[in-house]
Each structure stands twice: as structure tokens, then as C-alpha cells.
Amino acid sequence: MVLQRIFRTVIMGPPGSGKGTVSGRIVKRFGLTHLSSGDLLRANVKAQTELGLLMKSCIDQGQLVPDDVISRLILTEMRSIEKSSWLLDGFPRTVAQAETLDSVCSVDTVINIDVPFQTIKQRLTSRWLHLPSGRVYNIDFNPPKISGLDDVTGEPLIQRDDDTPETITRRLKSYEIQTQPVLEYYRSKGMLETFSGTETNKIWPHIQAFLSKKLFPQNEKVVGKA
Numbered sequence: 001m002v003l004q005r006i007f008r009t010v011i012m013g014p015p016g017s018g019k020g021t022v023s024g025r026i027v028k029r030f031g032l033t034h035l036s037s038g039d040l041l042r043a044n045v046k047a048q049t050e051l052g053l054l055m056k057s058c059i060d061q062g063q064l065v066p067d068d069v070i071s072r073l074i075l076t077e078m079r080s081i082e083k084s085s086w087l088l089d090g091f092p093r094t095v096a097q098a099e100t101l102d103s104v105c106s107v108d109t110v111i112n113i114d115v116p117f118q119t120i121k122q123r124l125t126s127r128w129l130h131l132p133s134g135r136v137y138n139i140d141f142n143p144p145k146i147s148g149l150d151d152v153t154g155e156p157l158i159q160r161d162d163d164t165p166e167t168i169t170r171r172l173k174s175y176e177i178q179t180q181p182v183l184e185y186y187r188s189k190g191m192l193e194t195f196s197g198t199e200t201n202k203i204w205p206h207i208q209a210f211l212s213k214k215l216f217p218q219n220e221k222v223v224g225k226a
């Protein structure tokens with residue numbers, strides 16, 4: 001199915017709520033271009049760019065990087081996909097970032113994945129990542145076909161330096177203090193759509209149905225009097 005117009009969506013949720021996992025499904029199902037602030041930062045750390053070297057300790061300690069740094073990085077990347085429908089994952093994370101985003105484009109909808117913190121802690125310590133693509137695995141939920149290797153490329157998987165129990169606690173705290181106000185920001189604008197649960201496989205059909213309706217309203221059956 002071809003989209004009739006450009007569609008811009010943001011996916012939010014606490015660390016480990018499944019933003020990356022659900023984004024992968026949205027990309028596959030709806031063909032949106034995925035832009036993840038965390039993946040971008042990790043690529044900079046891996047490539048040892050000046051920005052990556054400066055931000056590594058911030059990320060490893062579970063703190064947010066400064067608003068101006070991440071905003072510049074994301075807005076630069078967004079320029080190369082401005083003619084595509086996209087899905088922003090991990091940005092905005094503060095009200096200041098949300099205002100910056102608003103100043104350059106209009107977002108159609110904000111998907112909020114709401115998963116209890118207790119569920120998250122268990123998940124993140126068993127997460128494995130394919131760094132170049134951002135593909136995520138989990139020993140319990142979606143293990144790779146061959147242990148330690150990416151299903152698509154066969155390249156080695158890594159564990160993130162910020163997936164230790166202490167850093168996960170700090171990331172959740174920073175989410176509560178700095179990111180939850182962003183949910184309120186979008187809620188007050190009538191843009192927030194929240195999906196709650198403890199299992200991605202149960203949440204996903206609802207997100208899929210919601211996006212189908214938003215992206216292809218013409219396919220919705222008209223129910224009414226004959």
C-alpha cells in the first residue's frame with residue numbers, strides 16, 4: 001500500500017518499554033523510516049566521533065545528553081528524510097526538545113508505550129543488540145537464531161554499557177523527571193495515544209490497528225444504513 005501523504009510519528013515510552021522492537025514492526029508493516037536518537041548516539045560512540053567521545057560517559061551513566069546536542073544531531077538527520085514518512089524513536093525526551101521539534105515540523109501522532117517499570121528491569125539485563133542496524137534481541141523473548149549472532153548479517157551482538165541494573169534505575173528516574181512531562185505536553189495537544197501492557201505481542205495488534213486507521217482511513221469499512 002502506498003501512503004497518500006507524508007506521515008510523521010513519534011514513539012515514546014520508558015527505557016526498555018519496547019520502542020525499538022515496535023519500531024521494527026512499524027517499519028516492516030508500514031514502511032516508515034525509523035530514526036532512533038539512541039542508535040545515532042551509539043553509532044557516534046562506536047565511530048569515536050568528537051560528539052560520541054563527549055557523550056559516552058553521559059549515556060553510560062544513564063543521564064540524558066544536553067538538549068542542544070541531541071536536537072542538532074536529530075534535526076540534521078531529519079533533513080535527509082524530510083520527503084519520507086518517518087518514525088522518531090527516543091526524541092523528544094524533554095519539553096525543550098518537543099518545542100524544538102514543533103518549531104521545524106508538525107507531528108501527526110505520538111504513540112506512547114506504557115509498560116510497568118518492574119517488567120522493564122527484567123528485560124534489559126537480557127537484551128542483546130546488533131549495533132549497526134539497531135536490531136534488538138532478548139534471551140527470553142526473541143532470541144537470535146544462533147546465540148550471540150545477528151539473524152540477518154551473522155555479525156556479533158553486543159550488550160549495551162547502560163544496561164546494568166544501577167544504570168537502568170538511573171534511566172528510569174530520568175524518564176520520570178524529564179520525559180513524563182513530554183507526555184503531558186502531547187496529551188494537552190490531543191496528540192497522545194497510549195498503549196498499556198506487559199507484553200509487546202499483546203500491545204502490537206492495537207498499535208497496528210491504530211496506525212492502519214490513521215495511515216489508510218480510506219480503507220476503513222463504512223458502517224451505516226444501507
Ligand code: G5P
Binds near residue numbers: 127138141
Ligand atoms: P535509547 O537508546 O533511546 P531508551 O533507554 O529510551 O534508550 P531502550 O533501552 O532502547 O530505550 P526500547 O527501545 O524502549 O528501550 O526497548 P527495546 O530495545 O525494544 O526492548 C527492550 C528489550 O526487551 C529487548 O531485549 C527486547 O527484545 C525485549 N522485549 C521487547 N518486548 C518484550 C516482551 O514483550 N517481553 C519480553 N520478555 N521482552 C521484550 O537512549 C539511550 C541513551 O541515549 C541518550 C540517553 O543517555 C539515553 O539514556 N539519549 C538521549 N539523551 C537526551 N535526549 C534524547 N532525546 C536522547 N535519546 C537518547
Ligand code: MG
Binds near residue numbers: 019020036038
Ligand atoms: Mg531503543
